[in-house]
Amino acid sequence: MTIAQKLSFDVQLSGHARTAAEREQVLANPGFGQVFTDHMVSVDYTEGQGWHDARLEPYAPLTLDPATSVFHYAQELFEGLKAYRQVNGSVVMFRPYANAARFNRSATRMAMPELPEDAFVESLELLVQTDRDWVPTTEGHSLYLRPFMIATQVGLGVNWPSKTYRYLAIASPAASYFSGGVKPVSVWLSTEYTRAAPGGTGFAKCGGNYAAAFVAQRQAVENGCDQVVWLDAAEHRYVEEMGGMNLFFVIGGKLVTPSLTGTLLPGITRDSILALAADLGLETEERLITVEEWQAGCESGELTEVFACGTAAVVTPVGSVKGADRAWTVGDGNAGAVTMRIREELIGIQYGSRPDTRDWIHKIA
Numbered sequence: 001m002t003i004a005q006k007l008s009f010d011v012q013l014s015g016h017a018r019t020a021a022e023r024e025q026v027l028a029n030p031g032f033g034q035v036f037t038d039h040m041v042s043v044d045y046t047e048g049q050g051w052h053d054a055r056l057e058p059y060a061p062l063t064l065d066p067a068t069s070v071f072h073y074a075q076e077l078f079e080g081l082k083a084y085r086q087v088n089g090s091v092v093m094f095r096p097y098a099n100a101a102r103f104n105r106s107a108t109r110m111a112m113p114e115l116p117e118d119a120f121v122e123s124l125e126l127l128v129q130t131d132r133d134w135v136p137t138t139e140g141h142s143l144y145l146r147p148f149m150i151a152t153q154v155g156l157g158v159n160w161p162s163k164t165y166r167y168l169a170i171a172s173p174a175a176s177y178f179s180g181g182v183k184p185v186s187v188w189l190s191t192e193y194t195r196a197a198p199g200g201t202g203f204a205k206c207g208g209n210y211a212a213a214f215v216a217q218r219q220a221v222e223n224g225c226d227q228v229v230w231l232d233a234a235e236h237r238y239v240e241e242m243g244g245m246n247l248f249f250v251i252g253g254k255l256v257t258p259s260l261t262g263t264l265l266p267g268i269t270r271d272s273i274l275a276l277a278a279d280l281g282l283e284t285e286e287r288l289i290t291v292e293e294w295q296a297g298c299e300s301g302e303l304t305e306v307f308a309c310g311t312a313a314v315v316t317p318v319g320s321v322k323g324a325d326r327a328w329t330v331g332d333g334n335a336g337a338v339t340m341r342i343r344e345e346l347i348g349i350q351y352g353s354r355p356d357t358r359d360w361i362h363k364i365a
């Protein structure tokens with residue numbers, strides 16, 4: 001249920017914001033998700049009253065009762081998007097309304113209240129505007145935005161979802177994922193574990209999906225691989241996703257990606273690449289892809305490239321694949337031409353060096 005509600009944010013600026021010198025020191029080597037800006041946004045929700053107490057305030061720890069629902073039953077969801085400083089100096093976000101819509105689809109699945117899309121986007125505009133000096137100027141760097149929502153009701157009763165929630169948004173400067181040039185990753189096919197099953201929460205961006213995934217990611221590393229690849233729950237045969245990213249295959253020159261069966265997270269990068277492919281003269285297809293097709297295609301030479309995509313790392317080539325009883329290389333193991341062309345195009349739009357013909361760029365300042 002969307003409540004048509006106009007929120008106005010109370011602004012309380014930090015009295016202990018970092019100095020320009022301190023900020024520059026962080027921005028020289030930001031890493032990913034380690035350091036946060038001086039402010040955050042919070043909005044509270046109470047059943048019957050709706051959203052209230054919208055505010056921008058100094059970034060600070062939260063104080064929550066140990067019996068708060070989110071700690072016990074993981075009623076939580078999040079989003080991830082970036083603010084970019086474009087080549088002409090303006091600060092923009094990429095498709096924030098797509099994130100707002102997905103936030104609400106996740107909320108519905110998690111029995112949490114929807115946040116009006118305008119309030120979601122406005123909260124991020126306010127945060128980025130206030131902390132705009134934290135948006136890196138270095139090429140390839142960005143300000144990563146993390147909106148999220150938690151259940152805040154105190155008590156251990158589980159017969160109903162929480163009646164109170166808090167929406168928050170925080171921001172963290174991020175380096176380019178590949179500081180030393182784009183490097184293909186190796187992947188581990190997980191047949192022991194499952195990320196998502198039909199009827200579950202696979203399409204929702206909730207922390208619980210990640211909590212269930214860490215053990216498989218650790219197993220991938222133990223097997224000498226960088227990332228885990230998830231297969232379908234029933235047969236462990238159909239390819240779904242790589243860690244927190246969607247997958248694309250170049251098969252017979254066509255761009256193929258697993259269809260959104262309900263167990264995959266519908267990535268905004270995935271959606272953007274499907275749209276961009278046409279501009280680049282590439283045919284696209286959304287369908288099921290099996291592990292056998294992947295391996296046989298690489299062996300015959302029909303399947304030439306594989307890459308993963310998501311907001312954090314944009315486009316990441318996959319160079320080699322390993323499973324319990326098999327291992328093979330994709331192409332010659334290096335990043336392919338189609339992969340790099342798509343990566344360049346997308347980054348070009350985000351940083352303003354390529355035309356934005358689809359109104360994906362949302363200007364903030």
Ligand SMILES: *Cc1c(COP(=O)(O)O)cnc(C)c1O
Pocket residue numbers: 080205241243244245246265266267268269270309310311312
């Ligand atoms: C966030 C996420 C993605 C990528 O989504 P984008 O909108 O492209 O960043 C893919 N898979 C999972 C599991 C995710 O959580």
